[in-house]
Amino acid sequence: MSVVGATLPGMTEELWVRVHRGTQEIGGTCIELEAGGARLVLDVGRPLSARAGDAVELPAVRGLASGDDPSLLGVVISHGHLDHYGLLDQVSPDVPVFAGKAAAAVVEAARFFSPGPSLRPTVHLADRVPLRIGPFTVTPYLVDHSAFDAYALQIDACGRRVFYTGDLRGHGRKSVLFERLVAEPPEHVDTLIMEGTHVRASADDVPAQRTESEADVERAIAGTLRATRGLVVVAASAQNVDRLVSCYRAARRAGRTLLVDLYGVAVAQATSRSSIPQPGFPSLGVWVPRRQKLRVLRSGEFRRTAEVRGLRVFDEQIAARPDRYAIYTGSSSIAELAAGALDASGAVIWSMWSGYLSEASGTRLRGLCAAKRIPFVEHHTSGHASVADLRRLCAAIDARAVVPIHTEGAARYGDFFPRAAERRDGDWWAA
Ligand SMILES: [Zn+2]
Ligand SMILES: [Zn+2]
Structure with missing residues (x-):
């Protein structure tokens, strides 16, 4: 579980993780995984802080822009929100994209009215259907979120298991999906990378007691x-x-x-x-x-x-x-x-x-x-889980480490969740 800095310690039989963006901010998420010399990227989001028209550089993932590095096996997009796929137009068309079928169709339909990148998936994600990508097995879990056809992603490689929540909530029209995740959680998770949009940076900023459904x-x-x-x-x-x-x-x-x-x-x-x-x-x-x-x-x-x-x-x-x-x-x-x-x-x-x-x-x-x-x-409610629901999810999954993502309150994860392990953008660590 040691933090090893920005360089990868060569090919080892471990599942390595590097969050390029998201450990300290909401949106712009990008995670790189490495196992047995192969790599996989989860989300290539555009930061929410970037204004329309602002140029944003792709995260430093080898082969992402050029498409000429065969060790990069693809990009898995959790859902069709720009803060998770908005830099996809800078990714080489030679890099395979994995995304939900309906999510891709919704993004495509939206482009006529609001121009943005296409999701152009090579392979579609389906609820709880494992997908073999080189040494990685990716199992998508359909979740309740304000984007249609959104997934949390379980990744298995080298005998390790990472569970990335993507964006999710427990109070939407598909709350049954959240409850299913709590009732039948993925087992033996080593690292839970969990969104915390509603984990506030300051202890004085207390979220509302009850989240409207x-x-x-x-x-x-x-x-x-x-x-x-x-x-x-x-x-x-x-x-x-x-x-x-x-x-x-x-x-x-x-x-x-x-x-x-x-x-x-x-x-x-x-x-x-x-x-x-x-x-x-x-x-x-x-x-x-x-x-x-x-x-x-x-x-x-x-x-x-x-x-x-x-x-x-x-x-x-x-x-x-x-x-x-x-x-x-x-x-x-x-x-x-x-x-x-x-x-x-x-x-x-x-x-x-x-x-x-x-x-x-x-x-x-x-x-x-x-x-x-x-x-x-x-009249509105958030697309993201309340801290109370995140605590239930965390307890159910019972991972060996909980890594903050999609949050401005990473430093406060320890106040709410057991085994919180804060990481920095750009550092490699073993799952
Ligand atoms: Zn998001
Ligand atoms: Zn979202």
């Missing part, structure tokens, strides 16, 4: 829909499929038709799950923001609007009966709606991380709602 969010949205006379706009991420489900169910409970934009439609269809609300579902319509109309026009991809023609609800219809509808769309559509049917009789529900509201666009949006006296409420 997606079911709570659904109830809260339904409550606001019932209590509001006019149009309700839910500002949320098109890729947060759990939230789309919560919102659709809330709209049904409140007797409103949920209007989804083209981005939401594309993502829902990309999941290939008939249980996810999409065109054809009762009380589900399509509203197309001006920005998306332009995108369709410029790209010439008119099938996107043609396919939903019969389901579209237009601004005049919304203005005539705003009480009938709730709209699930991105925050950038709100100004357009506020120039039309969205007024003081309606409401904006902010259903994303509240931190975005402190950014310039968030401040502008709050200002706009205040000026037009449009009620503004927040």
Whole structure:
């Protein structure tokens, strides 16, 4: 378990681990593994601190950019959030990529609306189906997270076992997956590399006692829909499929038709799950923001609007009966709606991380709602596990060491979890 610095001590029959980024920050995760002279990378995330357009260098993994080092066997992507795959466009196309099939489809669907790297998986991950990659056996575990088709990854090599949680939670719509992980945990884990988004850096910053579940969010949205006379706009991420489900169910409970934009439609269809609300579902319509109309026009991809023609609800219809509808769309559509049917009789529900509201666009949006006296409420819950749930997971897995990742509170892991072993970015250590 010794920390051996930035150079690898040659080929030994051990499973070596090096976290390139993530031991001291949330996102930008990249982990390199070495066993018997072969290497495997878990996630190549873009740091959340990097602004759009900022160039970010790939982590120093030999052969990752050039693709000319045969000892590098591939990159396994835990899930389709940019802080885990956002540097993939700098990885050589000769390096194989392993990712969930639906995760890759969702990322591909999103690229039309929000350009980013493709997941281009060579091999798909499947829940609890072990995958042999050279000396490594990778067993993905489907987890509950705010990204669709997200996995924790168990890696076996040289008689050692590492379990990397990826991003996960126990309070989403798939909490049963978290409970299954606690009830039937992987056995004999040497090192648990565990996300700790909610492990705060300061002891004074105590997380909320109770984490709201997606079911709570659904109830809260339904409550606001019932209590509001006019149009309700839910500002949320098109890729947060759990939230789309919560919102659709809330709209049904409140007797409103949920209007989804083209981005939401594309993502829902990309999941290939008939249980996810999409065109054809009762009380589900399509509203197309001006920005998306332009995108369709410029790209010439008119099938996107043609396919939903019969389901579209237009601004005049919304203005005539705003009480009938709730709209699930991105925050950038709100100004357009506020120039039309969205007024003081309606409401904006902010259903994303509240931190975005402190950014310039968030401040502008709050200002706009205040000026037009449009009620503004927040109904949201995190994509990441509470400390209480992490403690349950930790106890169930009972690893010989718990290494912090995806956290700003690494130094505090010892306060919450037994056998915490803090590591530094860039150091190699034996699992
Ligand atoms: Zn993340
Ligand atoms: Zn994530």
